[in-house]
Amino acid sequence: MTTRGIHHLGVAVSDLDEAIGTYARLLGGTVEHRAALPDQGVYAASLLVAGSRIELLAPDGEDTPVGRFLARRGPGMHHVAYAVDDVAAALSELAGAGAELIDEQPRVGLFGLQVAFVHPDAVHGVLTEVVSPA
Amino acid sequence: MTTRGIHHLGVAVSDLDEAIGTYARLLGGTVEHRAALPDQGVYAASLLVAGSRIELLAPDGEDTPVGRFLARRGPGMHHVAYAVDDVAAALSELAGAGAELIDEQPRVGLFGLQVAFVHPDAVHGVLTEVVSPA
Numbered sequence: 001m002t003t004r005g006i007h008h009l010g011v012a013v014s015d016l017d018e019a020i021g022t023y024a025r026l027l028g029g030t031v032e033h034r035a036a037l038p039d040q041g042v043y044a045a046s047l048l049v050a051g052s053r054i055e056l057l058a059p060d061g062e063d064t065p066v067g068r069f070l071a072r073r074g075p076g077m078h079h080v081a082y083a084v085d086d087v088a089a090a091l092s093e094l095a096g097a098g099a100e101l102i103d104e105q106p107r108v109g110l111f112g113l114q115v116a117f118v119h120p121d122a123v124h125g126v127l128t129e130v131v132s133p134a
Numbered sequence: 135m136t137t138r139g140i141h142h143l144g145v146a147v148s149d150l151d152e153a154i155g156t157y158a159r160l161l162g163g164t165v166e167h168r169a170a171l172p173d174q175g176v177y178a179a180s181l182l183v184a185g186s187r188i189e190l191l192a193p194d195g196e197d198t199p200v201g202r203f204l205a206r207r208g209p210g211m212h213h214v215a216y217a218v219d220d221v222a223a224a225l226s227e228l229a230g231a232g233a234e235l236i237d238e239q240p241r242v243g244l245f246g247l248q249v250a251f252v253h254p255d256a257v258h259g260v261l262t263e264v265v266s267p268a
Contacts, residue, residue, distance in 0.1 A: 002162055005184035009143065009214060013258045022258060025231050027216060028136055049216065050139035076259035077211040080143060082161060082183065097159050124147045124156060125210035 001093040007083035007131045008046065008053035012066050013075050016043045016058040023047050023054060033111045042066050044110050055081075055110065079117070081129035087114045090130045094118055135227040141217035141265045142180065142187035146200050147209050150177045150192040157181050157188060167245045176200050178244050189215075189244065213251070215263035221248045224264045228252055 041064025175198025243249030
């Protein structure tokens with residue numbers, strides 16, 4: 001699969017405001033987008049740290065994907081997303097290469113991006129996303 | 135602290151050759167550097183995925199930092215490194231901002247880079263490295 005490199009690093013946090021403050025204070029991070037996304041159970045913020053993007057994800061309840069992640073592993077790195085030109089074509093290539101997919105079809109992710117997730121077992125324990133601007 | 139963005143994402147794996155193969159097959163990753171580093175207890179490879187860098191770390195024994203990480207958490211994302219112009223200046227700024235440091239002084243890391251680690255508790259569970267080319 002041809003990618004354009006890392007699009008963002010997804011990080012699970014307990015408190016979105018506190019984490020935004022930490023990234024601003026320590027790393028000069030600035031908020032690019034921010035949204036409450038109740039259908040996905042998260043408060044999310046996309047930060048820019050120089051040219052790199054960090055996606056902070058805080059759960060809006062315990063029984064949500066990020067809430068369960070935090071309960072199981074604590075805060076920390078959650079996924080890495082690679083930019084691709086065409087998510088559907090990328091999924092087809094990944095499946096052809098034998099990768100187990102979480103999403104068989106592209107779906108709309110945070111901030112209107114086209115996204116799909118690859119199972120972490122396919123990438124040595126790293127939850128991997130492919131993403132393209134809508 | 136002013137950074138130049140993400141320098142690399144560090145990933146702990148069980149088998150370096152197998153992981154290099156996976157990143158090549160699924161993501162088009164190519165090996166930039168590769169080394170056995172017995173003093174740090176790792177076999178390491180720096181891969182380029184388009185313009186982004188993934189640092190794969192496999193332990194050379196169970197009683198090593200990466201070996202203990204794998205035993206505790208399994209394979210997956212290990213740390214994120216931000217490029218800075220001057221590691222010593224970055225550490226001074228981070229300490230001034232109240233961040234708990236693992237390395238109080240720059241040290242030589244993988245592939246001859248100047249590096250220092252910030253405690254994950256300072257960055258919401260993310261083991262964070264600052265790095266500059268030697």
